[in-house]
Amino acid sequence: MSFEFTKENLEKIEALKSRYPSPKALSLPCLWMAQYQERYISLEAIETIGDLIDLPPMEIYRVATFYTMFNLEPVGKYHIQLCKTLSCALCGKAEMLNHLKNRLGLSPGESSSDGAFTLTQVECLGSCGTAPVMQINDQYYENLTPEKIDIILDSLEEGS
């Protein structure tokens, strides 16, 4: 396995370099680019980033493990992140989780064998006013009900 940034990403990184006194400041943007490119951050990607911005891989790895939004294991094409924090928990998160589990046949932390879905539970998504909430890739889905979840998943399954 090896990792290489796409040409566009490399250009973006070069452009970002001029914004900071040292390229070492770029670990977060580089990690994001790697995650968008491969859906997760591999150890190879961490090595590559280290070379690019002149930091030992351990420094990048520390950052990558600190932020829970970085996936260090491969995830499915649709990464379903269900909020489990207080407001969502009070507004029916348990029911949503059960529904997702039954519908997808997955427990939190698992991915479907066809690589389409990964289900995880996350802390507050910052959208408590519209609880319960889930995030699929970069999209928020609010005021969830089991019926709403079915419609969302149906459309995703159709799309893929």
Added chain:
Amino acid sequence: MSQIDIVIDNMTFTAEKGSLLIDLLIKHDLKVPYFCYHEALGADGNCRMCMVEIEGQKRPQIACDTLIKEEMVVRTKGENIDGVRRDILELELINHPIDCPVCDQAGECKLQDFYMDYGLYESNIKQSDKVHHRKHIDLGSSVILDQERCVLCARCTRFTSDITKTHELGIIGRGDHACVSTMPGKKLDNPYAMNIVDLCPVGALTSKDFRFQQRVWFLTSSPSICHGCAKGCNIFIDHNREKYKDETIYRFRPRENQQVNGFFICDEGRLSYKKLQDNRQLDMILNGKSCEEAEALEAYRNLLEAGSGKIVILADANLYTEELEMIQIYAQKLGATLSSPMVSDLDDAFADEWLKSSQRASNAKAIEKLGIMTDLPDEKIALLINFNHPNTVSIDAERVISFRTNQQKEPADLILPLAVFSESSGTLTNEDGIEQYCPKVITRNDPAPTVIEWMIRCQEEVE
């Protein structure tokens, strides 16, 4: 920078303006608890244990990140600050396992010490509520990590990032899940790695070599000098004599000396204590068979007197200067040529830019100073008397007497046991010309004589 006076606990101290308050506290033995600060690693300010009160400041401050200013009034004691320390300690210990009875650090553990000094609270947490981490992880380089016992002071990670610059270790994750780790699939791998065992204030990092060998409160620490190379790093020899057994060395630890080794030693030097015990030459061997001392001394005289011809004396460049001088006088008396060939002593694979020297003989400088020759006479040798020089096999001599600390296959008529450096005392001159005295530390039940003791016995025989 200017020297100024500040007041600590109602006493006046003089210190450099702008220097670290914690350094002053440490220097004057004013008790302040701390985990993360270390003189070699600097301030990190992460453990918050080193709180003191400073007049005019609303809240307690960490001493490791406080610069000394004019008219500073500091309090390190008192109910208030003790309470603060108790609370911080309680947080440090929230997830700490109750491992002391089986933990190798017990007895030299900062958590234990601080708990006895400032803690002594009733725990608010049930054992079953503690967050668990991985235990006994083999990090590599003979270091074992127990993640649960870690207080996340980052001394070990700062050692690999700032001192060795090898960057193997880091604190990964966050909150309850934060722990020390290497990169997945990677090992701790550098020739100074075991220093992190000494740096770790708790039992999270232990030495694979030392763990479970001995409870530390049974050990006596005696100052000494490592003989691993010409750097002459300062060490403590930790040793103990168990009932019915011989005095045993359990470990070497670095001893601070800013002129020589700073705070650290290399791993090879650290583990070289084994040579002082393993495979020792303890018997007197005459023509391949052990013999009594009287017999050996008679044989010694006979070998000396058996015919004329060239006598060559070899001296190991690890012997103490006093021993070398004695051998020098003895050589003059016998009309012998004294030499200490350096061939086998240079080791470029061992050397580095920091402590490790390519000159593996610890007292090579003294050989140079005493004007002892370092090559061999090419005449035919009638009698070779060897004082523990490693290289006798390649030398062709009619008769050979060899004084040995450790067993070695060699064609010698007479082999006599010799004390190792910890069983003798004397001076070493390191590669930078610094003279260091090395006291006798170990007394065996059945001691091997030192060079000086042998010289006295043999000369009595000669006279």
